[in-house]
Amino acid sequence: MILxxxxxxxxxxxxxxxxxxxxxxxxxxxxxxxxxxxxxxERRNGPPPLVSAILMDVELPGQDGIEAVCLIKSNPRLAEIPVIVVSGREDEACLVNAFMAGAIDYVTKPVTQVQLLTRVRGALRLALESERRREREAALAAANAALRRDKPSLTGIDPGTGLPDLSALPALLSGRLAADLWLFSGEIDGWTNLSVAAGETGAALVKRQVLTLLGAVPGRVGDQMLVLPDGAFALLARRPTAKEALLLADTLCRAIYDATIPHPRSSGWPCITLSIGCARGDGLEARAQAAREQAKLDGGNRAVADDVPSAGMM
Structure with missing residues (x-):
């Protein structure tokens, strides 16, 4: 229906x-x-009227056409109806005001039948395409919402980094072969002192910088970083031997040490450093954490692989 x-x-x-x-x-x-x-x-909610497009004159008794377009476009129930201004005025100001008000086309009188039908059908086609796009977007949003409901174990995402948090670990472990899977449990050395000196926001920014640097370490294709509370993080990686796992952990420690990120209250090193423990096999979470605690006891800035002697950076 054309109005x-x-x-x-x-x-x-x-x-x-x-x-x-x-x-x-x-x-x-x-x-x-x-x-x-x-x-x-006056009704702003509910279904739109059975009007597919509007042909609007500019010079009307009472409220003029430009004001009418503005009012129609300000109503969310009517805003998607395409408006074509059909006017005897050819001045540029009228043309600009019509488009600023929300009209999608401007036709000057007298108008031919071919010209009118072409413009109206073009407006109807554009409106239909816009409606189909909104429907696709709504369907996609609904599908994403359903996916999040159906996969709760994969929705634990840290908002600061976009990385999975610890709640995602069981799902990540269940989908992998455990024979060559190592869990690296890491922590920023002196995290408590860092949080006191830099504040919660400053410490969070340092942690984000650290995780970004770790994500850029070469040779980590297929590995998965996870965010843990406070200054901790974890990494799931396939390494066939303890020697290779320890080499990766040493590389991660070295990458952060070489970045020389200032630590405002470090007890042992002049910059941000890491302690990393790594383990594989049964009970790897507890064993990786124990190895990390051993790395911290040994002075920090080092990696310890389960059942392998500590390897310090310096």
Whole structure:
């Protein structure tokens, strides 16, 4: 249904005849106020009216066409209806004001049937494409919501880094072969002192920087970083031997030490350092944490692999 808004009966009759010749249905209004009653413009919620497009004259009795377009476009129930301004005015100011108000096209009178039908059908096609896009976006949003409901174990994402948190670890472990899987349990040395000196926000920024640097370490294709509370983190990686696992852990420690991130209250090193413990096999979480605690006791800035002697950086 095409709504023609024009105060001249002959113009409404002519435009209506052209549209009906193109197999389009027509409604007519002689003023903006009459169009508002047809559109039920005061109602802002619910389904839109059975109007597919609007042909709007500019010079109307009472409220003019530009003001009418603004009011229609400000109503969320009507905002998607395409408006084509059909006016006898050709000045640039009127054209600019029409588009600023929300019109999608501007046609000057007198208009031919071919010109009118082409513009109206183009507006209807654009409106249909926009509606289909919104439907696809809504369906995608619903599918994503359903996926999050169906996969609760994979929704534990740290908002600061975008990495999985500890709640995702069981799901990550269940989908991998454990024979060559190592768990690296790491911690920023002197985290408590760092939090006191830099504050919660400052410490969080340091941790984010550390995790970003660790993520850029070469040779970690297929590995998965996880965010743990406070200054801790974890890494799941496939390494066939303890020697290779310890080499990776040493590389991670070295990457952070070489970055020389200032530590405002370190007890042993002049910059941010890591202690990392790594283990594989049964009970790897507890054993990796125990190895990490041993690395801290040995002075920090080092890696300890389960059942392998400590290897310090310096």
């Amino acid at each position: 023609i808004i024009d105060d001249v009966p002959e113009v409404r009759m002519l435009l209506g005849h052209m549209l009906r010749a193109g197999n389009l249905s027509v409604l007519e209004a002689a003023s903006a106020e009459e169009a508002y009653r047809i559109l039920d413009v």
